[in-house]
Amino acid sequence: MRVSMSWLTELVDVGVPARELAERLDMTGTAVEAVHETGESLDGVVVGHILTRERHPEADKLWVTTVDVGDGTLRTIVCGAQNFDAGDKVPVALPGAVLPGGLEIKKAKLRGVVSEGMNCSARELGIGEDHEGLMILPPDAPVGVPFAEWYGAGDTVLELEITPNRPDCLSMAGVAREVGAVLGVPAKVPASQPVESGEEAAAACSVTITDADLCPRYAARIIRGVKVAPSPAWLADKVAAAGARPINNVVDVTNYVMFELGQPLHAFDLDKLAADSNGRVAITVRTARSGETLRTLDGVDRQLRSDTLLICDSSGPVALAGVMGGESTEVSETTVDVLLESACFDPASISRTSRSLGLVSEASMRFERTVDRTGCVAALDRAAALIAEVAGGQVAPGVVDEYPAPLQPRLLTLRLARVRGVLGIDLGAEEVAGILRSLGCDVEMGPESLQVTVPSFRPDIEREIDLIEEVLRIWGMERVEPTLPGGRGRIGMLTREQSLRERIGDVMRACGLNETMTYAFGDPRDPERCCMPFAEGELPVELLNPMSTEQAVLRRSLLPGLLASVSYNQRRGVSDVHLYEMGSVFWTSEGRKQPKERTMLAGVLAGAWHPPAWNAPAVPLDFFDGKGVIENLFRELAIPKLRVRACDAGHLQPGRAAEVLAGGEVLGWLGEVHPAVLERFEAHAPVVAFELDVRALVRLAADARPFVEPPRHPAVELDLAIVVDESVTAEEVERAIRSAGGKLLAETHLFDVYRGNGVEMGKKSLAFALEYRVPDRTLTAQEVESAHERLVRKVTTSVGGTLRS
Amino acid sequence: MGVTEELLAAQAEGLAAIEQAADLAALAAVRVAYLGKKGTLTAVLRGLGGLSAEERPAVGKVANEVRAALEAALAKRHEALSSAALEARLASEAVDVTLPGRAHPIGSRHLISRITAQVVEIFLGLGYRVAEGPEVELDYYNFTALNTPPDHPARSLADTFYVRDLSGDEAAVSGESDVLLRTQTSPVQVRTMEREKPPIYVLSPGRVYRRDIADPSHLPQFTQIEGLVVDEGITFADLKGTLDHFVHRMFGPDRKTRFRPHFFPFTEPSAEVDVSCGICDGAGCRFCKNSGWLEILGCGMVDPNVFGHVGIDSERYTGFAFGMGVERIAALKYNVPDLRMLVEGDMRFLRQF
Missing domain, CATH: 1.20.1270 (Substrate Binding Domain Of Dnak; Chain:A; Domain 2)
Structure with missing residues (x-):
């Protein structure tokens, strides 16, 4: 909402500078988005007279004009606007002028023609939104006079953000009332009573409302014999100051009164409405019938939906109720008699129509937020009187006022104790009553509470709490002394799952992985691209209105997003990539409403842990770096039985693919991503990745590992190198060693895997360091020797290996 | 001799x-x-x-x-x-001690989760717990129970992501579905109030989704932290004190707060909270667009209608709620010029924090 300070001061005695008012409004709930100064920076802009207009020889869309700016020399100015003719008067910015947007005007060549200034639009001068063409000034504008002087500029415009609960502030009178309440001064409500003459309005028109819920009130007046012409300067200025384009005196009055009082009005050319044999127009307010269309003021043919509310005459639709008038009945230069509408429509209905047609107007915006139906006739009277004033004509006696759903005044009780209880401040009854009265309420004092009658223009005040809000707003949030809740004992703490998730993140980072965050959206092709098909019965979660086809579903795995990040880094020359993410994945199934969500932990590793260093070579990352991360994680979460088992998985390279298990339960997978998958993501192999179910990790995590006393007696260390078939896994051999070692074997540790010289093809040598020890004494050499011999025998037999010589 | x-x-x-x-x-x-x-x-x-x-x-x-x-x-x-x-x-054996050390690189925490953890810690200290809920929500929890009118623009297909509902239910709202990606973490608060009796002191951080095209200052997916207190005797003054404390812990003890009345459907009275600009200390500079203030929070007293939806007696209990965007705090605290950096996974960005 644009509020001109000069207009505002006509309605309320502001008495403080605009900046200070802006601050006060900000602090009482009316956000001021911007404060524009107009006129102030218009030095060098003068009223000019366009004498000639010719096509630019080099450019179809440009005009070369000759302009008289009153200094005795004619200037050539090149201009791109299309809305003017030779003879028009326009604002001209001369070289040296700096326009409000910061544009400095210079003498410049435009396509070969020297332009000695600029013909300006209202927006370029910061005094309106209109940018469709030059600001055409009235013919009597004095050539050569500084524009600001003639325009009476030097105004300040506040751009207010009006929240949806305050439709009353979508008018100058409403803003003035709010400003009055904020500053504690009275505000005026502009009103006029037209002088009536001629035949009764009721003789010229009737109104029928088919649904009072959709149209609670429709009032009309007839004005005969108007002379449509450009508005006088005061009216055009006001309309422009509010941000609209002046059109003609009749339309400008309707806009003016809308900006002034918040009541949208519409003027029909009475002669273009279908009349019966008595010359009487029958206005009907109804919803559209199937197949009906209407060409609106903007020249667009509109297909009407069955819920579109229409204003009709006996021949059919003539306006979209509350949104936009029809072209065929609009007021034009030839209009003589006018039917002026001041009505009220259902906000939801207007909102639907406006949205379905993609048509937002000043009127629809106000109706969507509720217009005060009690004010229809006052606005109608004011507009009729003003039309008669600026366009001549006679206002027909009487108002045709269909008002099937009168608004009942709302009476609320405000308990003073409740004010204290909600706000934590002590206010006296008088103070509270004073604030509410300044906002237009009628207040009756009681000992403990106030009886408050809410004004009709405040549909948002429905309950006691709404009154409390008003009191706080005007009294001042800033004045409330901060306290902290007392309350009974309470303990702030994370749940077990939440703190374990923190710990999982800690471990990932300690292992060298960097946390990232990718989109929860996924590409529907991801399962196929990753060779990670949905399980039987699982379905992707589909978005009905995605931003793009690449983000049309919710992800089922964190892997695609992480692979995209690997690729992002690699394409930018960052080859060492260590990322992890903890986030939700989603899937659904037939018959489900809300999909399933699960928090997963995933990581990707590519390149090396670090670039080559002076004292450490860069070691390429592989499967075992990923496994190491998982080993650390399980250790830190005290999950005892980690197992990693080879598996087949389409997204992983065969032979470097594994399932991660604990206690027989599969928690996720680990492996090197299949090169074919990487290619689809434009990532370079190898990329090690894993993905684990966080809830399962949390469930299996123990609070602590059991205490084991550190050994007091020395161990005997022996090595064992055993040659086995390639198909025998390290896990099998180690298990055989543990079972053969019995109680004397305290530790085993694989320290070498060897293939090559001295080891037959198809076989490998696994070398283990064994520690023999019992907790209560030192073992004798003999005990160890015989135990080791037994172990070697058993292990070689059970895994089919031989001792490496 | x-x-x-x-x-x-x-x-x-x-x-x-x-x-x-x-x-x-x-x-x-x-x-x-x-x-x-x-x-x-x-x-x-x-x-x-x-x-x-x-x-x-x-x-x-x-x-x-x-x-x-x-x-x-x-x-x-x-x-x-x-x-x-x-x-x-x-x-x-002397060495050049200026040669780099031999360290296994330690990973860094994502800016958003780092800030979230900081905020959580502050409120744990005030006796709050952390509540979580689904990211794919029902219209009821995301809008209706939060007092959002049926025709509110936030519910439109242009603003909110809707998800195909496979239950076969007739959708009651917004055309095709009443299952959506939550646009705020407030549904967690509604679920908490349904499940628990006051006193309630919870913080709900989480991911939320809105149909914004990704650009330097918007992401279709971002992170919100909301807080909710429901107890006997909770006042607007308590809300102010709580957020003052938060701002001082988060941004520094010298920063000031400013409460501006505002409108939200689920709180009344409602306010937007500004923190004084850390660059110009409130004098006005380019960073704060010359206002001296940076908007960081929305808040208010829980609307009695919201209590009505979850069966809490609004005569006996009052409460407050507040919400903040973590990405916005990140942008303010670290001057991140383009929010899209947060979801690209660029190692050179992530390793800075």
Whole structure:
């Protein structure tokens, strides 16, 4: 909402500078988005007279004009606007002028023609939104006079953000009332009573409302014999100051009164409405019938939906109720008699129509937020009187006022104790009553509470709490002394799952992985691209209105997003990539409403842990770096039985693919991503990745590992190198060693895997360091020797290996 | 020359040899030469047998003194030479301490989760718990129970992501579905109030979704932290005190807050909270668009209608709620110029924090 300070001061005695008012409004709930100064920076802009207009020889869309700016020399100015003719008067910015947007005007060549200034639009001068063409000034504008002087500029415009609960502030009178309440001064409500003459309005028109819920009130007046012409300067200025384009005196009055009082009005050319044999127009307010269309003021043919509310005459639709008038009945230069509408429509209905047609107007915006139906006739009277004033004509006696759903005044009780209880401040009854009265309420004092009658223009005040809000707003949030809740004992703490998730993140980072965050959206092709098909019965979660086809579903795995990040880094020359993410994945199934969500932990590793260093070579990352991360994680979460088992998985390279298990339960997978998958993501192999179910990790995590006393007696260390078939896994051999070692074997540790010289093809040598020890004494050499011999025998037999010589 | 003289001469010679020994090996050779089995002193002492019983004690005493003197000199020289040898070795082992160390790189925490954790910690200290809920929500929890009117633009397909509902239910709202990606974490608050009785002190951080095209200042997916307090005697003053405390912990004790009345469907009275600009300290600069203030929070007293939806007696209990965007705080605290950096996974960005 644009509020001109000069207009505002006509309605309320502001008495403080605009900046200070802006601050006060900000602090009482009316956000001021911007404060524009107009006129102030218009030095060098003068009223000019366009004498000639010719096509630019080099450019179809440009005009070369000759302009008289009153200094005795004619200037050539090149201009791109299309809305003017030779003879028009326009604002001209001369070289040296700096326009409000910061544009400095210079003498410049435009396509070969020297332009000695600029013909300006209202927006370029910061005094309106209109940018469709030059600001055409009235013919009597004095050539050569500084524009600001003639325009009476030097105004300040506040751009207010009006929240949806305050439709009353979508008018100058409403803003003035709010400003009055904020500053504690009275505000005026502009009103006029037209002088009536001629035949009764009721003789010229009737109104029928088919649904009072959709149209609670429709009032009309007839004005005969108007002379449509450009508005006088005061009216055009006001309309422009509010941000609209002046059109003609009749339309400008309707806009003016809308900006002034918040009541949208519409003027029909009475002669273009279908009349019966008595010359009487029958206005009907109804919803559209199937197949009906209407060409609106903007020249667009509109297909009407069955819920579109229409204003009709006996021949059919003539306006979209509350949104936009029809072209065929609009007021034009030839209009003589006018039917002026001041009505009220259902906000939801207007909102639907406006949205379905993609048509937002000043009127629809106000109706969507509720217009005060009690004010229809006052606005109608004011507009009729003003039309008669600026366009001549006679206002027909009487108002045709269909008002099937009168608004009942709302009476609320405000308990003073409740004010204290909600706000934590002590206010006296008088103070509270004073604030509410300044906002237009009628207040009756009681000992403990106030009886408050809410004004009709405040549909948002429905309950006691709404009154409390008003009191706080005007009294001042800033004045409330901060306290902290007392309350009974309470303990702030994370749940077990939440703190374990923190710990999982800690471990990932300690292992060298960097946390990232990718989109929860996924590409529907991801399962196929990753060779990670949905399980039987699982379905992707589909978005009905995605931003793009690449983000049309919710992800089922964190892997695609992480692979995209690997690729992002690699394409930018960052080859060492260590990322992890903890986030939700989603899937659904037939018959489900809300999909399933699960928090997963995933990581990707590519390149090396670090670039080559002076004292450490860069070691390429592989499967075992990923496994190491998982080993650390399980250790830190005290999950005892980690197992990693080879598996087949389409997204992983065969032979470097594994399932991660604990206690027989599969928690996720680990492996090197299949090169074919990487290619689809434009990532370079190898990329090690894993993905684990966080809830399962949390469930299996123990609070602590059991205490084991550190050994007091020395161990005997022996090595064992055993040659086995390639198909025998390290896990099998180690298990055989543990079972053969019995109680004397305290530790085993694989320290070498060897293939090559001295080891037959198809076989490998696994070398283990064994520690023999019992907790209560030192073992004798003999005990160890015989135990080791037994172990070697058993292990070689059970895994089919031989001792490496 | 008498034995005594021989002894004294050997002593003088020996001391000189010790003094001249250049290293530990040379010193060991000197020891052997004088005190060894075939050493000079040993040879002289061997000659003691030829002396008379009267001479022997006196010569023996001299011999002992000579031995002691040599031993002492040897020990002293040994210490000097060993410490010199140690110094020499250590000197040869000196390194350039400015060479980089050998560290396994430690990973960094994402800016958003780092800030979230900071906020959580502040409110844990005030006795809050952390509540979580699904990211795919029902219209009821995301809008209706939060007092959002049926025709509110936020519910439109242009603003909110809707998800295909496979339950076969007739959708009651917004055309095709009443299942959506939550646009705020407030549904968690509704679910908490349904599940628990006051006193309630919860914080709900989480991901939320809105149909915004990704650009430097918008992401279709971002992170919100909301707080909710429901208890007896909770006032607007308590809300102010709580958020003042938060701002001071989060941004520094010198920062000021400002509460501006605003409108939200689920709170009344509602306010937007600004923190004084940290760059210009409130004087006005480009960063704060000359206002001296940066908007960081929305808040208000829980609307009685919201209590009505979850069956909490709004006469007995009052409460407040607040919400903030973590990405916005990140942008303000770290001056991140483009929010899209947060979801790209660029190692060079992530490793900065």
